[in-house]
Amino acid sequence: MSKKVLITGSNGLLGQKLLDKLRNNSLYEIIATAKGEDRYLESGYVYESLDVTNRSEVLNIMNQYRPDHVIHTAAMTNVDACESDKELCKLLNVDAVAYFIEACNTVGSHFIHLSTDFIFDGADGPYDEEALPNPLSYYGQTKLDSEELLKQSTVDYAILRTIIVYGVVKDMSRSNIVLWAKGALEAKKAINVVNDQFRNPTLAEDLAEACILAMEKRAQGVFNASGKDFMSILEIVERIADFWKLDKSLITPISAEGLNQPAKRPVKTGFILDKSTRELGYKPHSFEEGLAIVDKQLKAIPSN
Numbered sequence: 001m002s003k004k005v006l007i008t009g010s011n012g013l014l015g016q017k018l019l020d021k022l023r024n025n026s027l028y029e030i031i032a033t034a035k036g037e038d039r040y041l042e043s044g045y046v047y048e049s050l051d052v053t054n055r056s057e058v059l060n061i062m063n064q065y066r067p068d069h070v071i072h073t074a075a076m077t078n079v080d081a082c083e084s085d086k087e088l089c090k091l092l093n094v095d096a097v098a099y100f101i102e103a104c105n106t107v108g109s110h111f112i113h114l115s116t117d118f119i120f121d122g123a124d125g126p127y128d129e130e131a132l133p134n135p136l137s138y139y140g141q142t143k144l145d146s147e148e149l150l151k152q153s154t155v156d157y158a159i160l161r162t163i164i165v166y167g168v169v170k171d172m173s174r175s176n177i178v179l180w181a182k183g184a185l186e187a188k189k190a191i192n193v194v195n196d197q198f199r200n201p202t203l204a205e206d207l208a209e210a211c212i213l214a215m216e217k218r219a220q221g222v223f224n225a226s227g228k229d230f231m232s233i234l235e236i237v238e239r240i241a242d243f244w245k246l247d248k249s250l251i252t253p254i255s256a257e258g259l260n261q262p263a264k265r266p267v268k269t270g271f272i273l274d275k276s277t278r279e280l281g282y283k284p285h286s287f288e289e290g291l292a293i294v295d296k297q298l299k300a301i302p303s304n
Contacts, residue, residue, distance in 0.1 A: 005215065006031040006067035006109075008052055009074030011039040013169050013176070014114070017208035018071060019045060031065050034074070039171055052096035062103035069215045070100060071112045075143075079118065082139035083263040093142035094149070101153045110156040110218050112211055117163040117199070117226070119144040122266025125198065126230060129161075129222045129275055137263040147222070158214040160207070163226040163269060164236075166290070167204030168297040177201065178294055181237045185246035195234040195253035198268040200226040203290035206282075213280040223280060224271035229287040236287075243291045 005022060009015040010032035022028050023044030032040065033050035040047075051057050052074045062070075075093050076082055082089035097113065104111050117125075118140035119133040135141045150157045166178040175183075178201075184191045202225070210225035231239070234253050241248045256265060276282035285293065 002027055002029045003069065004029045004031065004065055004067040005069045005071065006033060006062070006065060007071045007073065008033050008050065009072075010034045010047070011036075012073055013165060013167050013174050013204045014073045014207055014211075016040055016169050017167065017204045018073070018211060021208055021212060031061075031067060033061065039173070041170075052099070053091040055099045055102075058096070058099040059103050059106075062100070062107050062109070066107045067109050069110045069112065069218075070104065071211050071215065072097070072100060073114055075114065077116075077139070079137055079139045079265070080262040082142065083137060086138050089138060089142050093139070094145045097146040097149050101149060101155050104155045105153070110158075110215070111150070112158050112160065112214050113146065113150060115147055115159050115161040116140065116143045117161060117269035117271065118266060119147070119161070120266055120269055122197075122268045125266070125268040126200070126270030126272050127224075128272040129224055136266055139263060156218065156220060158219040159222045160210055160214060160225040161222065161271065162202050162207050163271060164199050164201045165204050165207055166201055166294070168294055168301075172301065177233075177236060178240055178291065181240045182244055182246070185241055185250055186244070188247070188250065190250045190252065191237070192252050192254045192258070193234045193237045194256050194259065195232055196255050196267060197233050197265060198230065198270055199233065199236070200228065200230050200270050201236055201287060201290070202227045203285050203293065205293060206284040206290070210276065210280060210282050213282060217280060219280060223276045223282075224273050225276055225282060226271045226273070226284070227287060227290065228273060228284045230270045231287075239287060240291065243288060244295075
């Protein structure tokens with residue numbers, strides 16, 4: 001018997017990587033959902049337009065398909081936009097999760113939820129799964145609120161926390177730190193890069209694999225699912241420059257204060273991956289291995 005898997009946010013970076021891995025697997029029947037039209041446009045899955053902030057749409061889709069697993073990747077992740085539009089941020093990041101909890105209780109679905117290092121204040125990273133959260137931004141607060149909803153529910157859930165996800169979507173409609181830095185440096189543009197924030201950048205394929213491992217094991221609880229290499233944002237960009245042999249003299253280190261961003265960022269997050277390695281079998285690529293995968297994918301995109 002194949003298992004039914006409903007993916008939210010299937011047009012996004014993680015959603016597309018999940019479709020790459022699952023759509024031709026006979027063990028699974030995939031229902032891909034996102035707001036509006038399908039942008040992935042392949043075979044091997046059913047597509048349904050779904051606004052996750054609409055309770056009746058969520059309940060109807062869940063009752064129609066009755067999935068064994070839901071992988072919930074849809075979210076508002078632009079940290080500054082969340083600060084300026086708190087109402088929409090709450091709808092997408094908290095209320096939507098409440099609707100899925102309600103539906104999962106009815107249907108009996110296992111719920112895999114994506115969370116973030118931004119639930120922490122960055123005073124004491126890298127963090128394990130037991131560390132105490134203290135978000136500095138409204139985005140971080142909503143992701144923590146959604147985690148709490150799950151922990152207080154009777155739903156079978158796995159929370160996967162991640163950090164700076166990078167990779168290539170099919171239509172190149174989404175950017176991320178790797179594509180931004182590579183593109184700017186190739187165009188010989190000078191860029192300012194923060195030198196006093198530290199993270200584990202995460203290859204989208206690795207995060208998709210973590211979701212699938214959590215699904216296959218019907219995992220319960222909280223798991224860290226980031227890249228394994230811990231470094232400053234500046235070092236991330238310098239290693240991108242080194243990989244593609246680009247001019248590092250275009251990179252100017254600045255402090256986070258110099259950026260004047262609306263939302264406050266944690267200084268030093270990073271994750272300890274021991275639990276995910278042990279319980280899920282999670283094995284992320286090194287950063288350079290991840291860049292090689294991105295490079296191969298970019299080369300495979302037909303030039304117009």
